[in-house]
Amino acid sequence: MLEKRAYLILLFDFYGALLTEKQRLMFDLYYQYDLSLGEIAQEQNISRQAVYDIIKRSENILEEYENKLQLVNRFQNNKEKLQTALLLIKEIAIIENNNMTNLSELKEIIKDVINEN
Amino acid sequence: MLEKRAYLILLFDFYGALLTEKQRLMFDLYYQYDLSLGEIAQEQNISRQAVYDIIKRSENILEEYENKLQLVNRFQNNKEKLQTALLLIKEIAIIENNNMTNLSELKEIIKDVINEN
Numbered sequence: 200m201l202e203k204r205a206y207l208i209l210l211f212d213f214y215g216a217l218l219t220e221k222q223r224l225m226f227d228l229y230y231q232y233d234l235s236l237g238e239i240a241q242e243q244n245i246s247r248q249a250v251y252d253i254i255k256r257s258e259n260i261l262e263e264y265e266n267k268l269q270l271v272n273r274f275q276n277n278k279e280k281l282q283t284a285l286l287l288i289k290e291i292a293i294i295e296n297n298n299m300t301n302l303s304e305l306k307e308i309i310k311d312v313i314n315e316n
Numbered sequence: 317m318l319e320k321r322a323y324l325i326l327l328f329d330f331y332g333a334l335l336t337e338k339q340r341l342m343f344d345l346y347y348q349y350d351l352s353l354g355e356i357a358q359e360q361n362i363s364r365q366a367v368y369d370i371i372k373r374s375e376n377i378l379e380e381y382e383n384k385l386q387l388v389n390r391f392q393n394n395k396e397k398l399q400t401a402l403l404l405i406k407e408i409a410i411i412e413n414n415n416m417t418n419l420s421e422l423k424e425i426i427k428d429v430i431n432e433n
Contacts, residue, residue: 268334270330308404309426
């Protein structure tokens with residue numbers, strides 16, 4: 200289970216394009232740039248409460264999309280399966296004394312897919 | 317590149333939950349149950365034109381979501397990468413005379429992820 204913050208950033212990565220520009224900006228400043236509500240308020244010249252409301256609303260929208268679509272959930276499940284696949288490759292590599300180039304290629308592909316998610 | 321029909325069904329699989337119940341029903345009858353516009357019209361007791369409009373509108377909505385989110389595209393890319401991974405496993409299996417149980421397990425996991433997408 201991801202912690203709340205990481206989970207919201209993941210949701211944003213998937214569904215962020217469905218937020219308004221303003222929502223995206225506030226979310227980004229708060230979650231990705233790690234600014235405080237006060238700092239964002241000052242920088243954007245709006246009230247701290249307004250910043251809070253926009254971010255809360257953005258979170259709700261992202262969560263609603265995930266509730267309906269479950270695509271982050273699907274990606275996460277696949278990611279876990281591929282982590283298991285990587286462990287199996289490691290086991291095979293040990294048996295094979297790590298001398299198969301195909302195996303490292305295989306590992307790279309799977310890692311690539313995992314990181315894309 | 318998928319043919320149009322298969323592509324729309326894939327989009328529906330991802331974003332269908334964002335359509336209204338009526339849109340989902342019409343889309344389903346037309347694309348998954350393969351009924352004609354006329355048959356759907358008769359069954360639903362609305363005009364053929366109305367059925368056509370609802371389905372066209374649904375297609376547009378699904379395509380708009382994909383344009384914004386690109387999640388089907390992402391899944392398809394990952395799927396292709398994993399197909400390559402499967403080919404590599406096949407090569408390894410030939411070298412190893414197909415006698416590693418880990419390999420078949422590995423194959424099953426990757427197939428599982430591919431089919432989920």
